[in-house]
Amino acid sequence: MKIYWIKAQAPRRVLALIKHLGLKAECIEVDLMAGGLKTPEYAALNPNMKAPTLVDGDLVLWESAAIMAYLCIKTGSDMWPAHNPSEQVEVLRWLSWSDCHWGPAVAPFYFEHMVKSTFGIGPPDSALLKASVAELVKFAKVLDGHLAQRTFAACERLTIADFQLASMASYWRESAMSLEAFPHIVRWLDVLQRIPAWADPWPAKASAPAITTY
Numbered sequence: 001m002k003i004y005w006i007k008a009q010a011p012r013r014v015l016a017l018i019k020h021l022g023l024k025a026e027c028i029e030v031d032l033m034a035g036g037l038k039t040p041e042y043a044a045l046n047p048n049m050k051a052p053t054l055v056d057g058d059l060v061l062w063e064s065a066a067i068m069a070y071l072c073i074k075t076g077s078d079m080w081p082a083h084n085p086s087e088q089v090e091v092l093r094w095l096s097w098s099d100c101h102w103g104p105a106v107a108p109f110y111f112e113h114m115v116k117s118t119f120g121i122g123p124p125d126s127a128l129l130k131a132s133v134a135e136l137v138k139f140a141k142v143l144d145g146h147l148a149q150r151t152f153a154a155c156e157r158l159t160i161a162d163f164q165l166a167s168m169a170s171y172w173r174e175s176a177m178s179l180e181a182f183p184h185i186v187r188w189l190d191v192l193q194r195i196p197a198w199a200d201p202w203p204a205k206a207s208a209p210a211i212t213t214y
C-alpha cells in the first residue's frame with residue numbers, strides 16, 4: 001500500500017491514522033515545489049493534483065476522509081464504525097460538517113498565518129482575517145456546544161472525524177484563530193495533541209527516495 005503525501009493538513013490526517021494504527025504503508029513524499037503533484041503520472045492517480053492519494057493494489061483513492069475510512073475498514077479499526085449504521089452516520093455528519101463548514105471557516109487563518117509564512121508569500125491579510133472572524137465564531141459555537149458534554153466529536157471515542165476536524169484548528173494559537181472563548185474546543189484539541197501520532201504524524205526523513213515504511 002502506498003500513500004502519496006506532502007507536508008499539509010489533508011495528508012496529515014491520513015499519516016496520523018497510519019501511525020496511530022501501526023499500519024504498514026509506503027509513505028511517498030511528493031516534491032510539491034518541484035511540481036510533483038502536476039506530473040502526468042501523479043495526475044493519472046489523482047486528477048485533482050492534490051495530496052493525499054492512496055494506492056492499494058488496483059485501488060486508487062483520494063480524499064483524506066475516504067482514505068481514512070478505507071484504512072479503518074481494511075484493518076478493522078472502529079475509528080470508522082463500519083458495522084454500526086447509527087455510529088457511521090454520526091461520524092459521517094461530522095466529516096461532512098468539517099468539509100462544508102468548519103474547514104472553510106478555519107482555513108483563512110491557517111492559510112494566512114501558516115501557509116504564507118512557510119512559503120514566504122507575504123504577511124497575513126488582516127482585512128481578510130477580520131472579515132473571516134464572524135464565520136469562525138458562528139461554527140465554533142456549534143462545535144464548542146457539541147463538545148461541552150463530550151471528549152471526542154462522535155461515538156464517545158476517537159474517530160476519523162476528530163482527525164478531519166482538528167487538523168487546521170490544531171494550529172489555532174499560531175494562526176490567531178480566536179478560539180480562547182471556546183473552552184471545549186481548546187480542551188478537545190489539547191486532548192488530541194497528547195496522542196503521539198497526531199502530535200507527530202510525519203514520516204521520518206528517509207534518504208532518497210523519500211519513502212517511509214511503517
Ligand SMILES: N[C@@H](CCC(=O)N[C@@H](CS)C(=O)NCC(=O)O)C(=O)O
Nearest residue numbers: 008009010011050051052063064065
Ligand atoms: N479534500 C481533499 C483536500 C486535498 C488538498 O487540498 N490537498 C492539499 C494539501 S492540504 C494539496 O494537495 N495542496 C497542493 C496544491 O493544491 O497544489 C482531501 O481531504 O484529501
